[in-house]
Amino acid sequence: MRYESTRGSCPQVSSAQAIKTGLAPDGGLYVPERIPKLSREQRDGLTSLAYPARAAELLSLFLTDYSKEELRQCADSAYSADKFPPAAVAPLRRLDDNISCLELWHGPTSAFKDIALQFLPYLLTGAVAKTGEAGEVVILVATSGDTGKAALEGFRDVPGTRCLVFYPHGGVSEIQRLQMATQEGANVGVVAVRGNFDDTQNGVKAIFTDAAYGGELARCGLRLSSANSINWGRLVPQIVYYFAAYAELAGGGVLTEGEAVNIVVPTGNFGNILAAYYAREMGLPVHRLICAANANNVLADFINTGVYDRNRPFVKTASPSMDILISSNLERLLYELAGRDAAVVRGWMAGLQKKGTYRIGGGALEQMQSVFWAGSANDAETFAAIKATNSSYGYTIDTHTGVAKCVYDKYRQATGDGRKSIIAATASPFKFAASVVEAIAGPAAVAGKDEFALLRELAQISQMAPPAALADLNEKSIRHTIVCERTEMKTAISHLLGL
Ligand SMILES: *Cc1c(COP(=O)(O)O)cnc(C)c1O
Numbered sequence: 001m002r003y004e005s006t007r008g009s010c011p012q013v014s015s016a017q018a019i020k021t022g023l024a025p026d027g028g029l030y031v032p033e034r035i036p037k038l039s040r041e042q043r044d045g046l047t048s049l050a051y052p053a054r055a056a057e058l059l060s061l062f063l064t065d066y067s068k069e070e071l072r073q074c075a076d077s078a079y080s081a082d083k084f085p086p087a088a089v090a091p092l093r094r095l096d097d098n099i100s101c102l103e104l105w106h107g108p109t110s111a112f113k114d115i116a117l118q119f120l121p122y123l124l125t126g127a128v129a130k131t132g133e134a135g136e137v138v139i140l141v142a143t144s145g146d147t148g149k150a151a152l153e154g155f156r157d158v159p160g161t162r163c164l165v166f167y168p169h170g171g172v173s174e175i176q177r178l179q180m181a182t183q184e185g186a187n188v189g190v191v192a193v194r195g196n197f198d199d200t201q202n203g204v205k206a207i208f209t210d211a212a213y214g215g216e217l218a219r220c221g222l223r224l225s226s227a228n229s230i231n232w233g234r235l236v237p238q239i240v241y242y243f244a245a246y247a248e249l250a251g252g253g254v255l256t257e258g259e260a261v262n263i264v265v266p267t268g269n270f271g272n273i274l275a276a277y278y279a280r281e282m283g284l285p286v287h288r289l290i291c292a293a294n295a296n297n298v299l300a301d302f303i304n305t306g307v308y309d310r311n312r313p314f315v316k317t318a319s320p321s322m323d324i325l326i327s328s329n330l331e332r333l334l335y336e337l338a339g340r341d342a343a344v345v346r347g348w349m350a351g352l353q354k355k356g357t358y359r360i361g362g363g364a365l366e367q368m369q370s371v372f373w374a375g376s377a378n379d380a381e382t383f384a385a386i387k388a389t390n391s392s393y394g395y396t397i398d399t400h401t402g403v404a405k406c407v408y409d410k411y412r413q414a415t416g417d418g419r420k421s422i423i424a425a426t427a428s429p430f431k432f433a434a435s436v437v438e439a440i441a442g443p444a445a446v447a448g449k450d451e452f453a454l455l456r457e458l459a460q461i462s463q464m465a466p467p468a469a470l471a472d473l474n475e476k477s478i479r480h481t482i483v484c485e486r487t488e489m490k491t492a493i494s495h496l497l498g499l
Contacts, residue, residue, distance in 0.1 A: 001064040003030040003232065006335040007349070008342025015063040016127035019120075019233035020137075022226035023208075027349075028342070029331050030232045036061040038283045040258075047247045051089040052076045054247070055119075055240045061282075062236050063123070065130055074122035078237075083108055083118055090115065090241040092248050093425075095393045098418060099408070100254075101401065101425040102245045108153045109179065110428035110467045111146040111321070112238075112272065117154035119237040120227060125160050127233070135221035138497065139163045141228070142204040144197045145176040146321050146427070148190070149183070151227040156185030163227070164189040164496055166204060168197045169483055173320075174451045175431060175470060182476035189496035190480035193489065203489040213490060220499060229271035230328050238275035239282070245422050246284055255420065260287040262411075262421040266404040267291050267299055268322035270329040272424060277333060280371065287419055288373050292407035294319045297376035299327055304374055306365035308348075309357040318379045318435040319399040321427070326352070337364040373415070377406035383439035385409065390440050396462035398427040399435045430466045433458045 003018040007028030013021070018030040038061075046054050052075035059075075060068040079089050085106050093101045107114025128137055139161060141151045148165040155163035165180060169192035172180075180190045193200045207213060208224060217224065229235055242263060249255045263286055265273035273291055280286040293300040295315040302308040310325045317323055331345065337360065338344035351358030360368070377385065382399055385406035390396050397405060404423050411417065429436045433454040438446045440461055449457065452474050455466045465471075484492045 001036075001062060002033045004033055005029070006031060006331050006342060006345050008346070014065050014130075015232070016065050016130040019063075019123050019231060020127040020131055020133070020225065022228070022231045028345070029230055029329070031332050031335055032062055032232075035278060035281045040283075043243070043247075043283060046243055047251045051240070051244055052079050054244055055079070055237065058240050058243060059236055066123070066126060070126065074119060074126070078118040078122060083114075088248075090244060092245055092422075093395065094254075095389075095395060098420050099423060100245070100249065100420070101395070101397070101423050102241060103425045104241060105398075105425060105428040105431075107150075108469060109146070109149045110431045110470060111150060112424070112426040113146050113150035114153065115241060116229075116234045116237040117147075117150040117227060119154075120231070120233050121155050121158040121161060123233040124225065125158060128160065133223070135223060137161050137225050138217070138222050138493075139225055139227045140204050140207060140493075141165045141226075142197070142201040143167050143172075144320055144323065145172045146431075147228070149176065149179040152180065152183045152185070152188050152190070154227070156183070156188055158187070162187045162189070162222075162497065164191070164493060166191050166193050166200050166489060168192070168200050169194050171196055173432070173434075175433070175473065178451075178473045178476075179470075181478050181480050182473060183480060189492075190482070191489070191492045191496075192483045193486050194483065195486040199486045203486050207490060207493065210490070216499075217497075220497075222497065228328075229269055235271055235275055235329070238272060239279050242276050242279040242286075242422075243284055249420070249422075258285050260285040260419065262286070262288045262290055262408075262417065262419050264290040264292060264404045264408045264411075264421060264423040266319065266322060266400040266424065266426055267293055268324045268327065270299065270327040270333070272426070274329045274332055276424075277371070281336075288411075288417070289371055290404075290408060290411050290421075291372055291374040292404040293374065293376040294322045294382070294403050295376065295378045296323050296325060298325050299330070300374040300376040302330075302374075303368060303372050306361075306368075307357065307359045308352065310352070311356045317399075318382060318432070319403050321400060322403065333368070334360070337368055373411055375407040375410045375414075377403045377410075381406045383435070386436060386439035390461070394463075396429045396436065396440070396458070396464065397425060398429040399432045399439075400427050401425040402439070428467055428470075429462060429464075430455055430458055430470050437461065
């Protein structure tokens, strides 16, 4: 299987090359030359397998320069019992006959990004070896909170790699700050940047495209790479859990053979829902993919109207990991909607670059709307959904999952579609304890409490134990204290790399 750029202006590459490079040199995203289809027998065959074996089966269809045995070893290491619960990497929690929550947050950092970021280091070091490159890979990450910690945990002490994370000083939650500041590992670095997330992200992007600096690093045997979801190696492990969820429900007799389900995904950068789209294209019986946005509803508007318009205020919400106005992975869907015509994609992306907007034509819009349904939820609606889920089902969800539940309810109302539905639960409620406690018990329950008091409060309310890695944070020593100006990020990198 070869990989091609959505902008069509650079040669096809192997899967290993695509993973090592991250972003294609023409600025596009790498996509597989075709989407493999699973036969019914292949799909049924997954039912009897454990999660790592399912991952190896599915990934071997895409990553053809890795052997199935190799992928199986990667999966066994990525999803070992010290990282994920032994029984299920992504357990399903059934709320009623129709709705199941797919809990994607049982990894080391309590958000779904662990499922891909525990896997990516194995794929990346494999890719470096396969492409015959010597030297070390330096992963640069700009984060608004969840990706940075998940990347640090994934890459810590992985031979041949360094992982350097930049986050906006004062711009992440206290739990998220502590998660990063206490990070262990000999090959990691964490820097707070005086600026907001956009400044941080722009700083990292500028370093990626700084040829002189790249040359300087190359002379020291270092190469920069990305752990962002623009990297195909970050996206492909996410396809697995949708097949796994279906296999669990089918194996448990909840679904009849071939019965189609809806999948609901709280969406920001369009990575997680795109993985569900690929699963559907591969033959997973899915009726609708329901795209749930928060008040930054640029994607929901796009799906409903065909017009993408980022010219709107950026809203800070209680679901910060979805506060985004440019969803980079959407380009991979656009490529499919354009009938894989890269010139059409280039035109749309030029519109986005120049005017912040573009419109897709009738055929592409119809095709998109035949698969996707979209809606949005503001913070008040999200809090109401968290409270209602807690009182109706005795089940506590985080703010991102709350957005998804609210939009699912709107879908049900609007369409009357009572099909069985899977909601992607993307973070542990303990990661956003203040908002979740406020949603369920009101603002008075939050007043005057620090993060650790809030974890205890939420444990009471939810009847769940906080993830140990969060509860123990106040006993860990602070290891990372560097704060830099946004103009000094390169200096910080050189310092951390010992150059
Ligand atoms: C990153 C994130 C999302 C958004 O996922 P995308 O793949 O960017 O659409 C949703 N919820 C949580 C908790 C996240 O960390």
